[in-house]
Amino acid sequence: MTMETLPKVLEVDEKSPEAKDLLPSQTASSLCISSRSESVWTTTPRSNWEIYRKPIVIMSVGGAILLFGVVITCLAYTLKLSDKSLSILKMVGPGFLSLGLMMLVCGLVWVPIIKKKQKHRQKSNFLRSLKSFFLTR
Structure with a gap:
C-alpha cells in the first residue's frame, strides 16, 4: 500500500520541463545589477569619490601587494635562511x-x-538638451 502511494507523491512534486521554463531564472546576472545597466540619460550628479572609488581601491591594494612583494623578495635575497624557507620566499x-x-x-x-x-x-546630456530645445518649439 505504501509502495503505491509513493510514486503518486513523486509525480505530484515533480514539475514538468515546461513549468521550469516559465519560472524566472535566478542567475548571477539577474541578481546583481551591473554598472553597465545604468542609463546614459540619467541626470543624477555623482561625486568624484563615487566615480573613481573602484580604481582608487584597486590601485591602493595593488600598490600594497607590490610593496609586500618587494619586501619579501628583498628579504629572500638578503637574509641567510634555510634552503626550504629561501626557496619558498x-x-x-x-x-x-x-x-x-x-x-x-x-x-x-x-x-x-x-x-x-x-x-x-x-x-550625450548636452545633445539631449539641444534636441529637446529644438523639438519643443
Missing part, C-alpha cells in the same frame, strides 16, 4: 610583485576609461 616574492603590478596597472588604465565615459555622458 624566492617563489612567493615575485608572485606578489607580479600580482601587485598587474592590479596597479589595471587601476591606472581604468581611470582614463572612466574619464572618457564621463566626457561621453556629458556630451
Whole structure:
C-alpha cells in the first residue's frame, strides 16, 4: 500500500520541463545589477569619490601587494635562511610583485576609461538638451 502511494507523491512534486521554463531564472546576472545597466540619460550628479572609488581601491591594494612583494623578495635575497624557507620566499616574492603590478596597472588604465565615459555622458546630456530645445518649439 505504501509502495503505491509513493510514486503518486513523486509525480505530484515533480514539475514538468515546461513549468521550469516559465519560472524566472535566478542567475548571477539577474541578481546583481551591473554598472553597465545604468542609463546614459540619467541626470543624477555623482561625486568624484563615487566615480573613481573602484580604481582608487584597486590601485591602493595593488600598490600594497607590490610593496609586500618587494619586501619579501628583498628579504629572500638578503637574509641567510634555510634552503626550504629561501626557496619558498624566492617563489612567493615575485608572485606578489607580479600580482601587485598587474592590479596597479589595471587601476591606472581604468581611470582614463572612466574619464572618457564621463566626457561621453556629458556630451550625450548636452545633445539631449539641444534636441529637446529644438523639438519643443
